[in-house]
Amino acid sequence: xxxxxxxxxxxxxxxxxxxxxxxxxxxxxxxxxxxxxxxxxxxxxxxxxxxxxxxxxxxxxxxxxxxxxxxxxxxxxxxxxxxxxxxxxxxxxxxxxxxxxxxxxxxxxxx
Amino acid sequence: xxxxxxxxxxxxxxxxxxxxxxxxxxxxxxxxxxxxxxxxxxxxxxxxxxxxxxxxxxxxxxxxxxxxxxxxxxxxxxxxxxxxxxxxxxxxxxxxxxxxxxxxxxxxxxxxxxxx
Numbered sequence: 001x002x003x004x005x006x007x008x009x010x011x012x013x014x015x016x017x018x019x020x021x022x023x024x025x026x027x028x029x030x031x032x033x034x035x036x037x038x039x040x041x042x043x044x045x046x047x048x049x050x051x052x053x054x055x056x057x058x059x060x061x062x063x064x065x066x067x068x069x070x071x072x073x074x075x076x077x078x079x080x081x082x083x084x085x086x087x088x089x090x091x092x093x094x095x096x097x098x099x100x101x102x103x104x105x106x107x108x109x110x111x
Numbered sequence: 112x113x114x115x116x117x118x119x120x121x122x123x124x125x126x127x128x129x130x131x132x133x134x135x136x137x138x139x140x141x142x143x144x145x146x147x148x149x150x151x152x153x154x155x156x157x158x159x160x161x162x163x164x165x166x167x168x169x170x171x172x173x174x175x176x177x178x179x180x181x182x183x184x185x186x187x188x189x190x191x192x193x194x195x196x197x198x199x200x201x202x203x204x205x206x207x208x209x210x211x212x213x214x215x216x217x218x219x220x221x222x223x224x225x226x227x
Contacts, residue, residue: 030212041115041201041218042154049213087153091212097167099211101153 001025003090005102012078012109020105022088023070031064031071032089034101035082042087045073050093075107083109114138115219117202123225126192132222134185134202143185144216145177146201154201159211160185167211192226199223 003024010018022031030049034042048064048071059076075082085104092098115136124130134143142161146154159167160179174196176188185202199221205214 032212032216034216041220042216044215044217047213047215097159097211099156099159101155104153 001092002100003031003088003102005086005088005105007105008103009106010108012075012082012107014080014109014111015077018075018078018107020073020075020086020088020107021070022072022090022102023068024090024092026069026092027094028064028066028069028071029091029093031062033062033071033073034087034089035084036087036104037084045086078107078109080109080111083107115202115204115217117200117219117222119222120220121223121225123227124189124192125227126194128192129188129190131189132187132200132202132224134187134219135183136204136217137183138204138206138217139182140204140206140217141182142205142207142211142214143179144203144205144211145175145185145187146203146218148199148201148221158187189224192224194226197224197226 003022006021032047033045036042050066062073064071085106087104088102118133145157148154157171158177163179174191178186201221202219203216205216207214
């Protein structure tokens, strides 16, 4: 089942923060986060495995709440280069290989 | 530049044509993937190859036929496609062939396919 992402879109001014959420109705084995700019390939940001860990990539970090089957991506002090569509991707524990992306969150960072 | 190379970048074909998409990676990755992406939609997983064997087929119509001749190369053979098959086809690879969800996926730039 496709994970649910929110919000669908967010507009930020440079330097502002944002949070993107990704949730599943099924128990998750892993959550991936990717960013795709228009006309380009998706680029890997980070993976979170079940265990509630938090990871960071420059000023982008993420958490995974195993109890809620929810992950959040935090964009801190946003930069113009953060613009793009952010996708979470999940694999559920009872279906090996059933990797699905959420619908995506379009992020626009303005000067 | 990406480390996963896809050719051609663009392809226009008729519904009766046969064509192939090609994907190469030289990172020593043991899992390779095909995705289909429609405009403003997320990539949809089609096939997964693990250690050169087909491990996942997400109920893809038989007009799409994947092939993995060796660990570096992945093909997608196309035959008798429909207009709704027009999309961006993305190839990806990951290091470990054992798992899909526990490894980062490296994507190619894709082949933009148009069916007339």
